[in-house]
Amino acid sequence: MGYIDLHLHTTASDGVMTPSEIVRYAKAKGLQAIAITDHDTIEGLEEGLSEGKRIDFEVIPGIEISAEHSPGSMHLLGFFINTHHPLLNERLGYLQRARAERNPKMVEKLNRLGINVTYEEVLKASGGGQVGRPHFAEVLVEKGYARSFQEAFDRFLKKGAPAYEEKFRFTAKESIHFINEAKGVAVLAHPNTLNMKGYSELENLILHLAKEGLKGIEVYYPEHSAVEVAQYKTLAERYGLLVTGGTDYHGIEKNGLDIGIGRGEMKLPYSIVESLKAARS
Ligand SMILES: [Zn+2]
Numbered sequence: 001m002g003y004i005d006l007h008l009h010t011t012a013s014d015g016v017m018t019p020s021e022i023v024r025y026a027k028a029k030g031l032q033a034i035a036i037t038d039h040d041t042i043e044g045l046e047e048g049l050s051e052g053k054r055i056d057f058e059v060i061p062g063i064e065i066s067a068e069h070s071p072g073s074m075h076l077l078g079f080f081i082n083t084h085h086p087l088l089n090e091r092l093g094y095l096q097r098a099r100a101e102r103n104p105k106m107v108e109k110l111n112r113l114g115i116n117v118t119y120e121e122v123l124k125a126s127g128g129g130q131v132g133r134p135h136f137a138e139v140l141v142e143k144g145y146a147r148s149f150q151e152a153f154d155r156f157l158k159k160g161a162p163a164y165e166e167k168f169r170f171t172a173k174e175s176i177h178f179i180n181e182a183k184g185v186a187v188l189a190h191p192n193t194l195n196m197k198g199y200s201e202l203e204n205l206i207l208h209l210a211k212e213g214l215k216g217i218e219v220y221y222p223e224h225s226a227v228e229v230a231q232y233k234t235l236a237e238r239y240g241l242l243v244t245g246g247t248d249y250h251g252i253e254k255n256g257l258d259i260g261i262g263r264g265e266m267k268l269p270y271s272i273v274e275s276l277k278a279a280r281s
């Protein structure tokens with residue numbers, strides 16, 4: 001039995017492999033199943049699923065929703081979503097429009113700072129996929145306005161910086177609701193990015209999300225420490241939540257991170273997929 005990876009991005013959001021490429025790559029790496037979980041979009045799923053069918057490899061239709069949260073960021077994964085569900089499509093359409101309106105506003109802000117950047121340049125950097133701040137950073141570095149991605153974010157693009165524009169997000173409750181409505185299984189992604197003050201605050205949040213219909217926690221994740229993994233596992237057990245995991249692989253080597261194995265430590269059994277399937281029905 002091969003391993004699984006339930007958190008992957010493609011060119012439909014900010015990954016660099018097309019959905020077909022990542023499916024073929026996963027199979028070549030000996031994995032047994034993957035989930036494609038692009039940010040706020042299901043655009044890559046049809047291609048990924050049909051490539052999976054073609055080469056006889058299991059692909060789970062998924063999504064990763066950015067929900068309203070402060071001070072950190074909250075991402076919610078939805079597994080086995082019905083991509084044709086009207087409410088899901090209506091909500092994702094709203095998020096896409098909000099994103100499309102945000103980007104020209106950020107160009108305007110940069111221009112007002114005396115930075116000569118056009119929306120066409122940012123669009124080009126995105127390679128035809130979803131446009132996001134990393135593409136702004138790419139253009140800023142390319143044109144010499146910043147020396148690195150980090151500097152571009154720190155000086156212009158990060159929350160609170162002069163070219164930052166707030167992005168609309170649904171609340172966690174709303175996000176869990178439309179994932180559930182679309183027959184998906186809602187899972188809290190990488191809890192370590194929530195930046196909760198302490199364990200009890202995190203526990204309260206998870207209890208609250210579970211009441212709203214959350215079904216699982218992404219316990220296994222390359223950026224989680226051993227202590228965090230143990231904590232999240234305990235919380236999952238305490239509140240009857242499923243345990244999932246994934247690498248958040250974006251199709252590029254990042255500090256030795258690869259699909260399925262992370263940095264060598266991730267060996268997630270197929271039984272996780274079976275639990276998700278059981279939770280769905
Ligand atoms: Zn995420």
Ligand SMILES: [Zn+2]
Pocket residue numbers: 007008009037064248
């Ligand atoms: Zn992700």
